[in-house]
Amino acid sequence: MKPQISPKTYRVKSFGCQMNVYDGERMGELLSEQGLSKAPDGEDADLVVLNTCHIREKAAEKIYSDIGRLTKGKTQQKAPMIAVAGCVAQAEGEEIMNRAPAVSMVVGPQAYHRLPEMLDKAVKGERATDTDMPAIAKFDSLPERKRRSPTAFLTVQEGCDKFCTYCVVPYTRGAEISRPFSDLLGEAHKLIETGAREITLLGQNVNAWSGEDEAGRAVGLAGLIRALARFDGLERIRYTTSHPNDMDDALIAAHGEIDKLMPYLHLPVQSGNDRVLKAMNRSHTAEGYLRLLERFREVRPDIALSGDFIVGFPGETETEFEDTLKLVDEVRYAQAYSFKYSPRPGTPAATMDNQIAKEVMDDRLQRLQARIDRDQFAFNKSKAGETCSVLVERKGKHPGQWLGKSPWLQSVWIEGDVRIGDMVEVDLVEAGPNSLRGELLGSR
Numbered sequence: 001m002k003p004q005i006s007p008k009t010y011r012v013k014s015f016g017c018q019m020n021v022y023d024g025e026r027m028g029e030l031l032s033e034q035g036l037s038k039a040p041d042g043e044d045a046d047l048v049v050l051n052t053c054h055i056r057e058k059a060a061e062k063i064y065s066d067i068g069r070l071t072k073g074k075t076q077q078k079a080p081m082i083a084v085a086g087c088v089a090q091a092e093g094e095e096i097m098n099r100a101p102a103v104s105m106v107v108g109p110q111a112y113h114r115l116p117e118m119l120d121k122a123v124k125g126e127r128a129t130d131t132d133m134p135a136i137a138k139f140d141s142l143p144e145r146k147r148r149s150p151t152a153f154l155t156v157q158e159g160c161d162k163f164c165t166y167c168v169v170p171y172t173r174g175a176e177i178s179r180p181f182s183d184l185l186g187e188a189h190k191l192i193e194t195g196a197r198e199i200t201l202l203g204q205n206v207n208a209w210s211g212e213d214e215a216g217r218a219v220g221l222a223g224l225i226r227a228l229a230r231f232d233g234l235e236r237i238r239y240t241t242s243h244p245n246d247m248d249d250a251l252i253a254a255h256g257e258i259d260k261l262m263p264y265l266h267l268p269v270q271s272g273n274d275r276v277l278k279a280m281n282r283s284h285t286a287e288g289y290l291r292l293l294e295r296f297r298e299v300r301p302d303i304a305l306s307g308d309f310i311v312g313f314p315g316e317t318e319t320e321f322e323d324t325l326k327l328v329d330e331v332r333y334a335q336a337y338s339f340k341y342s343p344r345p346g347t348p349a350a351t352m353d354n355q356i357a358k359e360v361m362d363d364r365l366q367r368l369q370a371r372i373d374r375d376q377f378a379f380n381k382s383k384a385g386e387t388c389s390v391l392v393e394r395k396g397k398h399p400g401q402w403l404g405k406s407p408w409l410q411s412v413w414i415e416g417d418v419r420i421g422d423m424v425e426v427d428l429v430e431a432g433p434n435s436l437r438g439e440l441l442g443s444r
């Protein structure tokens with residue numbers, strides 16, 4: 001590769017989960033520290049970071065078409081410098097380098113703190129790959145948080161030791177690690193200083209987080225949440241994504257005791273059938289999962305429940321799929337995500353017998369989504385007529401219109417004289433399938 005002109009502007013395009021969004025922000029902060037500036041919306045950037053997701057479907061193919069689009073009809077000097085980051089980089093780094101000569105850098109999710117050194121190499125015309133997994137090191141070498149937004153993500157835990165048989169995460173993100181308590185309080189403090197009023201704690205298995213508090217006592221996620229709740233200026237705390245097997249009494253109790261902890265729980269179940277759950281290596285039963293949700297409802301009756309589902313896991317019969325529908329009917333989720341099973345190279349399920357035909361998966365997905373949509377709409381309607389706080393996050397399409405979130409993570413549209421970052425009291429006057437309309441009562 002020829003030496004390249006040192007890029008002055010960058011764009012990070014993040015796909016997939018919220019952890020990728022967090023990583024994307026941190027890569028942006030690193031590049032800003034290097035003197036690059038974020039390319040204005042709609043303008044070409046000199047450096048494009050494709051922060052990829054490998055969890056489902058043809059993520060890798062999508063990257064090659066993105067690369068094609070970025071370089072089409074352009075000489076090397078005119079085309080942007082391209083870095084591929086995220087889980088596809090981790091899983092298929094070498095192949096990307098071989099297949100896409102336009103890519104200068106391939107950097108895995110645990111190595112992106114070394115992006116500046118890679119950039120120096122790339123400018124000299126050397127292509128660089130870094131897919132090491134030195135776990136915690138990354139966070140120590142990242143610059144201080146400078147973003148300004150009323151809502152912020154904070155990665156507290158990374159990686160996964162669960163090895164669900166369909167999932168690539170244990171391979172791309174590595175083993176479970178928890179960031180130290182004091183580092184997290186420090187980062188939260190910075191986020192609050194720069195305007196965050198809501199922090200969402202992130203982790204592939206966020207409720208597996210463990211650490212030691214200032215007094216050296218062992219604490220779990222509930223302990224961390226309690227400590228964060230003591231910060232003035234921080235008004236809302238959320239966390240995602242949890243695993244049923246890592247749930248402890250303290251976290252359940254926290255939902256009944258800590259006002260700043262929002263009444264929302266994302267707890268994936270994947271299937272409502274015990275044979276399928278076993279084949280998925282989920283190590284919980286449908287009944288066990290339902291009992292767990294009941295305990296949350298006991299301490300916080302209004303809690304909004306959310307989950308993830310996979311339809312068409314290898315061997316899933318119609319009757320087994322119907323167990324998933326039954327579970328949905330029982331839980332009445334406020335919101336949920338459902339996916340068609342997608343064989344991921346290197347995972348045990350990819351080579352299992354009885355892969356399910358696409359048409360069957362399409363049909364099951366549609367049926368499942370219809371029920372989830374029904375319950376989501378019902379949940380929204382159940383809130384119409386109530387008053388709640390809304391944190392204003394952005395402008396709406398029309399002048400004077402704003403979008404914020406209710407405590408239950410619903411989108412709420414309001415009109416009036418407010419600013420981004422205001423916490424306002426609203427009457428929820430009308431419910432739609434995906435959002436509610438609120439009328440302003442006051443702000444603080």
Ligand code: 5AD
Nearest residue numbers: 166167268308309339340341342344
């Ligand atoms: N196919 C389909 N969905 C998957 N998920 C994870 N791996 C796969 C796969 N191979 C879903 C699970 C998980 C969510 C993040 O993505 O539901 O909870």
Ligand code: SF4
Nearest residue numbers: 160162163164167169
């Ligand atoms: Fe993947 Fe299962 Fe780990 Fe979730 S718990 S990241 S689905 S292996």
